[in-house]
Amino acid sequence: GIQVEQSPPDLILQEGANSTLRCNFSDSVNNLQWFHQNPWGQLINLFYIPSGTKQNGRLSATTVATERYSLLYISSSQTTDSGVYFCAVGSGGFKTIFGAGTRLFVKA
């Protein structure tokens, strides 16, 4: 089946810094989503982005489907951005596979 790799596995930032999280996948996809799991365990959908670029406030995402990767940009990070960021991909139907995540800690 399709493989998903996220990097880096862990990231520590000073508040106000910018960061880029990466998601590589092993096959063509028709479904790619980014999620944030906050310290209380809630999973929040950030983007549905099988291709192209989207922006939502301080967050933006780009997926280059032909090269099999997606990037999540966080600008001017805040302590509330802490948590785990997951990339989830699907290559057929709705069977979506999650990566292992990037654990982010933003220091005040």
Add this chain to the structure above:
Amino acid sequence: DAGVIQSPRHEVTEMGQEVTLRCKPISGHDYLFWYRQTMMRGLELLIYFNNNVPIDDSGMPEDRFSAKMPNASFSTLKIQPSEPRDSAVYFCASAGSSNYGYTFGSGTRLTVV
């Protein structure tokens, strides 16, 4: 909309007992998913439904697990008999075929002792 609603939030049960987890998807969403999250295995898709019909249950660990969706507004995940290795957080999510982004419920933390 109140979002995806799961119950109970926490469940502690003894090994061998039956456990039933419940989920109410967002109204109008025609896809429903059950995921399990553990430290060792991360987020795993167990089963998903489309229009109340199970489409893919290849992630269901074994026959002790079963899931149903009797109508568009309710689904259950049952474990019988439960074992300590079933301890995990179980998430339900729903999505619409016009907007494929998933909305997750708050999860049920299951502990089997």
